[in-house]
Amino acid sequence: MTPSLTVSPHERRRSAEVEALFRAGDIGELVNRLTDPSWTVRRAVVSALARLGAAAVAPLSGVITKKRDHEGRIAAAVDALSASLGNVEPQVLELLESADPAVVCDGAQILGRRRYRPALARLAELTESPNENVVMAAIEALGRIGGDAAIDLLIDAVQSKSFFRAFPAIDVLGRTGDPRAVAPLAALLDEPHYGLEAARALGATGQPLALVPLAHLLESNDDARVRVAASAVVEIGERYTEQFGPNEVLTEGLAQVDRSAVDAPIAHALRGADPAARACLCRVIGILGMSSAAPALIELLDADPHAAQAAAQALASLSADADPYLAAALGQSDSERRLLLLPIASRRTSLRNEVLACLRDTHPGVRAVACDALGKQADVNTVPALFELLRDPDARVSQAAVAAIQALGGAETERLALAAARSADPRERRSALRILSYFGWPSARDIFLLGMDDADERIRDLAAVGLAAIDDAPSRQGLVAAASHASARTRAAAIRALGFSRSDGDVRDIVRRALDDEDGWVRYYACQALSRLGDEESAAAIARLLDDPAGQVRVAVIEALAHLRGEQALGALHEASQAADYDIRRAALLGLGSVKNAASLQYIEASLDSPDAATRLVGLSALSEFPAQAPLLRMRAALNDPDDAVRGAAVALLASRPGPEATNILIEGLHDPSMHERILGALSQPAEGRVATILVALRTAEPELAAPLVSALARARRDDAAAALEEAFRFDNVYARRAVVPALAAAGTSTARKLLDAAMTLDSDVHVRRMAGAYLSAG
């Protein structure tokens, strides 16, 4: 890191001084430093004052009431009081009685951030203040505090029709995500002053209940309303997916939309929309299957990447009615647009001729993607056309043609491949050999044997692969002969291929001799081949190459020793796991994972402290080979690894680990927003004791934890998880019950409905009763 671009030495020094002031309890000086020009230092001051708790409350309140000449100081004081460990509420409540509206706003903000429920009544009064800023601050605070009473107050504010009270409350009410927000917000959709804001807020609720009123808005002749409705629909889909995983909520929620009423408004709104709205409109078009919008979507493929991607996704989801538009577009578009259209065409067999025409495009990328599309269309009649591209001058194209032919197969392929293998064009020959070796047809043996004498080294490489695929006596003889070829590359190819052949004494002797070859790659493949052949007797000879001058050989030795096992091999692997060269270390770790000897655990664990992220990742994957023994503390630490891939591997490892401990570590990890989604996925996977452990956590969970735990159960979509949700709905913990309500509504089963029905009248919590009622009344 370059000092000038990160924390400067001065900032570091001042931060250290702040820590010293904290230890000395010097509140006066800390308050003086709330105006430090550095954000980093100010954060340190805020943290120190918050940690000092009660003693700092009065001086900080004094800043808010008496020293209002510096915005930065006031903001920092509000932050410190919001985060304070002390009992700040009595003094902050006094701020709400100030004659200065700015002081009242700060007080409301602090109480909202501290979720101080006893302030609800006073905050409700403040929503009727003549000062707009105070109204806004009070409404924001109500939204932050949440809960049944706050929802009621916000609904009152929304329905008040007093503009400065209702307008900010609309947004805040939407963000609560409460089902009861839907009806009052939907009632405002036709109001000229509130309609757009209410539509946005409906999106923020994430409630599928809001889809019906929003769908009506899609019929509007006003572009702005259609765009906002589309954005809100998409937001509901995203929020619902965050909560319950992949679902069909938008498809189901918009199933009753009258297509004839929305086609024209949506198509009109698409023109001139900003990129974000365009992307949402495309999504809605795709969900509604509006084939008539295909031309507009095709035009959008030239727009900004975000909209182009959305347009491509929408086109892909349209029915066969859109095929004529796509066919015309493929025929008339330039190469760049064809690149975007071809992946869509790959699932539509009616576009075969248009895709075939793209094989002649001047852009090699188009030709390659067209090959890929034909491979996916699974029409063997296109095989001859693909063979034409085996000699394409661009490697991407010939590779794509080979892959497509391999995917299609067919009776004609063998004949065409044998013919192409005799082509005068070396590129075509190489491609044909790839196809022949992939299928391993014995009819190609003579061609492969001839190929071993070809002047082109790459042909000889491929012929060796083909001979290994056939693996009969003449083929092996050809490879044995090639193992002493003058070209090092051909010797390497032959030795590599012999590693895949049936092991006999002659083959092993040839490969063992290759360990002494002058070329590093021959020795590399000799190590690999001997380990594949399971030649335990060669372990000592392989181990002698541990100090080979060629790096790849040293790595191959480690890999080979891991496969060959034995005491000597294990010792060498342990030593290599601490080598200076990270590649050697990683190879050793992979080997230790495959050997699965408990004595290796300490070496694998040590690798998790490596400064090299890839080594830690490999170490973790080696650890996964010891499912019952891998130390959980190490896995917990890996969840906080600075490298994302390592954290992901740790989650995967914990996901499959049985027992309550692993589940509890995953639950702890939910506090990290960057890991939230992955951990939810892991918690929803089946593992012994998983559901039971989640249920234990739910019994005492606070609202922040209850919601994701319920989400994990809902995403699991298994009987045991569904039963757990029903059980959690009977818990004393009201936060668990509140979190379960939307999950039961999402499940939509008859049992879930019965539970909601009972809860609507019998649950002890009014919030649960009302939420259940809201869901049931919406059907």
Added chain:
Amino acid sequence: MTLTMSAQVFAITSQFIEDHSGLHYEAVDRELFAQKVSERAIELGFDSLLDYYYLLRYDDQGGRELQKLVEALVVHETYFFRELEPLRVLVTLVIPEMLADRPAVRVWCAACATGEEPYTLAMMVAQAGLRDRVRILASDVSERALDHARAGRYGPRALRRIPANAPFRGWIEDASGVRAPDDMRTQIEWARVNLIDAEAVRALGQFDIVLCRNVLIYFSDPTVVRVAESLREVIRPGGVLVVGTAESLLRYGTAFQCEERCGAFLYRRPAR
């Protein structure tokens, strides 16, 4: 045709690429990355991406092959008059201000891809009558992209965002698109530069303006910091750095001062 790439092979190969080119890949990019690497590996006769990685890492040919792989990995998607506002501000405000106290201004387009940005700038500078007083150096990590840029031939897609009255004076139009006039092609100095090679950057000398747009998004945060510092060193005090509209250096606490000019954000190196 894509060879299998495990998470481990992805980790070591992508790290190797990042160390040598700055290109950063996340786990979600694995499939695309594997596809690009496979093309090169298959072309060389490998059927294992780990074997190919060892070629890059240990073989004498590794350096040359790495350059070819980077060529295959870099994205050249751009077009003429892309993100126009900052260029307008440079040509109408910043460059004239600089020219008030020096005879010429030196501009570096630090990641020019196939050349649309330096040609756009050259056209705008010429239209403003400043052609003789603005020297443009354009560089990219990809030799293939630079060959394209030097040739100056462009198809319709590169021209898809042309504003009305775009100053394509002297450009030759044909059925496949347009071709830059010879004097403009030679007026721009072209060079292959790897932005994470601080020595190579330093060797270019000092600049009044550096355009480094839509490339930082491909780098990890530490690499962005390194590259920004490297660019700071070659920008004269008082000179400016322009990054893409989707990019910002503010969250890195940069030594540049961010200023807004007519809706465009510039990062100015403080004058001494």
